[in-house]
Amino acid sequence: MAFATLLILTGTLGVPAHAAPAPAAGPAVEESVSRQVRAKLRLEKTHPVKVSVRRGDSDSGAFGTAVVPGGTELPQGWLFLYSDGRTALEGDPDFAKLATKVPSLSDDEKRVFTSRSAPDYRTGMRLPFALGQSWYLTGGPHTMAGGPRSSIDLAGGDGRVLAARGGLAYTMCNSGKGWLRVVHDNGFSTDYYHLEGNIAADGKALAEGDFLGNIGNDVSCGGRSSGKHVHFALRRDGAYTPIDHYAFGKWVIRASGSDYDGYALHGSTRRDAGQTIQNHGVLGPRQGIVDTDGGTALNRRSGPGTSNPVAGTVADGETVDIVCSAPGTEHAGRDGYRSSMWDKLADGTWVSDVYLWTGTGEPVAGYC
Numbered sequence: 001m002a003f004a005t006l007l008i009l010t011g012t013l014g015v016p017a018h019a020a021p022a023p024a025a026g027p028a029v030e031e032s033v034s035r036q037v038r039a040k041l042r043l044e045k046t047h048p049v050k051v052s053v054r055r056g057d058s059d060s061g062a063f064g065t066a067v068v069p070g071g072t073e074l075p076q077g078w079l080f081l082y083s084d085g086r087t088a089l090e091g092d093p094d095f096a097k098l099a100t101k102v103p104s105l106s107d108d109e110k111r112v113f114t115s116r117s118a119p120d121y122r123t124g125m126r127l128p129f130a131l132g133q134s135w136y137l138t139g140g141p142h143t144m145a146g147g148p149r150s151s152i153d154l155a156g157g158d159g160r161v162l163a164a165r166g167g168l169a170y171t172m173c174n175s176g177k178g179w180l181r182v183v184h185d186n187g188f189s190t191d192y193y194h195l196e197g198n199i200a201a202d203g204k205a206l207a208e209g210d211f212l213g214n215i216g217n218d219v220s221c222g223g224r225s226s227g228k229h230v231h232f233a234l235r236r237d238g239a240y241t242p243i244d245h246y247a248f249g250k251w252v253i254r255a256s257g258s259d260y261d262g263y264a265l266h267g268s269t270r271r272d273a274g275q276t277i278q279n280h281g282v283l284g285p286r287q288g289i290v291d292t293d294g295g296t297a298l299n300r301r302s303g304p305g306t307s308n309p310v311a312g313t314v315a316d317g318e319t320v321d322i323v324c325s326a327p328g329t330e331h332a333g334r335d336g337y338r339s340s341m342w343d344k345l346a347d348g349t350w351v352s353d354v355y356l357w358t359g360t361g362e363p364v365a366g367y368c
């Protein structure tokens with residue numbers, strides 16, 4: 001319809017019939033983006049790259065997705081920005097710069113595309129399904145497409161895959177099927193692959209827990225799937241990052257052995273790949289999960305150190321709110337993590353920081 005209107009308008013304005021047609025906008029963008037992707041992955045010149053220009057053109061600047069289909073392997077893909085003959089993919093140094101130059105981006109996109117992650121393991125994310133449900137960790141940490149072990153596989157419950165955190169959603173495959181990426185406001189993005197019945201999205205703003213699609217066997221962009229599941233991958237500052245040590249739904253994901261091995265920890269409760277994990281929701285940035293590395297209850301003290309009287313206990317796996325931190329007696333926790341930092345809890349009692357998983361060894365709420 002818009003095209004027809006445009007024809008009538010140009011007729012009315014009397015554009016000379018012999019005017020040379022403007023160079024087609026698409027090919028210039030596609031050529032530049034394809035070249036950039038091939039250079040990044042060191043692929044040969046003829047390797048297929050599927051470029052989908054979602055908005056704009058080579059004159060005004062463009063935005064879209066670029067995917068290297070995976071065949072039997074999983075695909076790789078990026079959001080791209082193009083302006084004045086230059087292409088930047090997510091994770092490229094110029095990506096944030098070009099985000100300010102492409103006019104078809106929304107203010108929200110400019111904001112999230114320029115956000116950077118903090119140097120710790122806090123994600124602010126739940127597991128990507130309903131709170132309280134228990135799903136199978138059908139695959140522990142494994143690679144997305146030859147990169148780091150950025151991903152886990154999940155299946156079970158009602159099969160409804162939900163956003164792990166709020167953000168802006170994009171379909172990645174040209175078909176619009178199977179693969180969604182949600183770009184968050186904290187430097188992280190999450191990928192959801194093999195979905196069936198997924199939402200259509202080009203920058204759609206989502207809240208934590210919004211519906212993305214159902215677990216499935218979709219391989220629109222490549223890969224293999226035997227048995228409905230979601231392949232859930234973590235990206236940090238525009239690139240896949242090892243998911244080891246990051247927490248979702250208050251489960252700390254741990255890699256071990258080969259691809260698809262590994263386990264998840266909720267406090268001292270361990271669930272191996274093949275077992276179920278319950279979604280306990282987001283761990284707040286000033287919260288900790290009690291992890292005594294054995295499951296015993298943790299003594300709360302009236303001050304920061306074991307010389308202070310015991311003022312109660314808190315169970316392994318419980319979530320605590322941290323008010324501030326201070327130096328105290330030194331202790332050793334899981335993996336030999338040693339620290340003399342103690343955390344003051346919301347009820348005024350204190351616990352050693354080595355028995356709390358917060359995602360960082362730094363004070364999460366500042367020093368007292």
Ligand SMILES: [Zn+2]
Nearest residue numbers: 151152153231
């Ligand atoms: Zn997977």
